[in-house]
Amino acid sequence: MKTIAILAGDGIGPEVTAEARRILEALNLDITFEEGAIGYAGYVAAGHPLPPATWELAKRADAILFGAVGDPRGDALDRALRPEQAILGLRKQLGLFANLRPATLFPGLEDASALRPEVAREIDMVILRELTGDVYFGEKGLRTTADGKREGYDVMSYNEEEVRRIAVVGFEMAKRRKNKLCSVDKANVLETSQLWRDVVIELSKDYPEVALTHMYVDNAAMQLVRNPGQFDVIVTGNLFGDILSDQASMCAGSIGMLPSASLRAWSGDNGLYEPIHGSAPDIAGQGKANPCATILSAAMLLRHSLDLHDEAARVEAAVSAALKGGARTADLGGTMTTAAMGDAVLAAL
Ligand SMILES: NC(=O)c1ccc[n+]([C@@H]2O[C@H](COP(=O)([O-])OP(=O)(O)OC[C@H]3O[C@@H](n4cnc5c(N)ncnc54)[C@H](O)[C@@H]3O)[C@@H](O)[C@H]2O)c1
Numbered sequence: 001m002k003t004i005a006i007l008a009g010d011g012i013g014p015e016v017t018a019e020a021r022r023i024l025e026a027l028n029l030d031i032t033f034e035e036g037a038i039g040y041a042g043y044v045a046a047g048h049p050l051p052p053a054t055w056e057l058a059k060r061a062d063a064i065l066f067g068a069v070g071d072p073r074g075d076a077l078d079r080a081l082r083p084e085q086a087i088l089g090l091r092k093q094l095g096l097f098a099n100l101r102p103a104t105l106f107p108g109l110e111d112a113s114a115l116r117p118e119v120a121r122e123i124d125m126v127i128l129r130e131l132t133g134d135v136y137f138g139e140k141g142l143r144t145t146a147d148g149k150r151e152g153y154d155v156m157s158y159n160e161e162e163v164r165r166i167a168v169v170g171f172e173m174a175k176r177r178k179n180k181l182c183s184v185d186k187a188n189v190l191e192t193s194q195l196w197r198d199v200v201i202e203l204s205k206d207y208p209e210v211a212l213t214h215m216y217v218d219n220a221a222m223q224l225v226r227n228p229g230q231f232d233v234i235v236t237g238n239l240f241g242d243i244l245s246d247q248a249s250m251c252a253g254s255i256g257m258l259p260s261a262s263l264r265a266w267s268g269d270n271g272l273y274e275p276i277h278g279s280a281p282d283i284a285g286q287g288k289a290n291p292c293a294t295i296l297s298a299a300m301l302l303r304h305s306l307d308l309h310d311e312a313a314r315v316e317a318a319v320s321a322a323l324k325g326g327a328r329t330a331d332l333g334g335t336m337t338t339a340a341m342g343d344a345v346l347a348a349l
Pocket residue numbers: 012016067068069070071084087255256257274276277278279280281282283288289290291293331
């Protein structure tokens with residue numbers, strides 16, 4: 001019996017994880033679900049965004065299905081108690097350095113894409129985002145300069161081992177796909193990016209079959225919109241990957257469509273699976289959220305943590321079939337509620 005921790009979190013988190021759970025339950029697998037409070041909900045329930053009981057559950061579970069976190073009141077708390085610290089803490093403390101964010105245009109979603117249909121149809125990529133380093137985890141603070149001005153700082157750094165291990169995942173993934181890897185950095189300006197590029201080039205000697213290219217992140221943002229079909233696997237740092245994946249989501253139809261897996265190895269590890277979107281306070285509690293990103297995250301969970309490849313493919317096929325059949329939440333131009341979208345996927349399953 002495998003244990004899946006459901007950390008639903010805030011805003012639309014509980015709404016979308018409920019639909020993903022229904023899909024997992026329908027597969028009749030030998031799994032049990034345990035829920036833990038996290039984010040603002042964790043703060044309200046236990047005085048901390050990542051309460052000790054939730055942390056224990058996260059460590060012991062075979063996999064984590066995560067919704068989203070965010071303070072419905074805005075940034076009302078001190079940074080250490082903000083809901084976002086819970087997801088950052090889980091990623092860092094569980095060592096989940098490899099964040100897979102696949103972006104694919106599902107057939108029929110051309111209309112929802114921000115791009116022209118013939119351009120959108122070419123989208124089938126994975127953005128591999130480094131998740132436990134970069135400016136997110138460097139020294140940060142607020143100080144007063146000699147002339148009395150407030151100055152905020154966040155140190156951006158990567159060491160070569162951090163770069164090498166994510167690059168290895170990138171090359172291995174490229175080998176399993178189209179032997180194409182694009183490393184995205186800002187090496188024309190940043191020392192961290194120069195080291196990133198040097199380490200990726202050193203490692204590429206072990207992967208002669210993979211065609212490696214490098215692109216500056218500003219150009220990559222432009223190319224994602226101009227010609228997304230040129231990308232297969234993109235490997236990049238934490239901050240760049242965060243931004244590029246939100247952008248890629250609208251190319252593929254909606255931010256409500258992109259799942260993610262956060263891993264420390266290819267498979268068999270207790271990874272964390274979550275949609276790339278946040279708690280969406282503007283639509284929370286209204287049944288408007290698209291649950292597909294979370295359902296597709298559950299499929300990634302089946303594949304990467306439980307080794308259930310057929311079941312993962314079944315869930316993905318069910319999402320595809322539901323969309324082909326015209327199922328659409330508001331973000332995709334439809335009128336379906338979150339639960340109705342879940343019903344459509346369930347029916348297809
Ligand atoms: N991993 C996470 O938990 C995570 C990720 C991103 C943002 N956040 C947090 O979420 C809060 C809100 O952030 P934001 O507004 O910048 O980003 P967001 O992703 O929550 O929302 C951005 C926009 O996309 C829409 N949207 C998001 N998910 C959707 C879905 N499934 N279906 C339909 N529409 C959807 C929202 O309604 C909103 O208009 C913040 O507190 C932020 O820190 C958390």
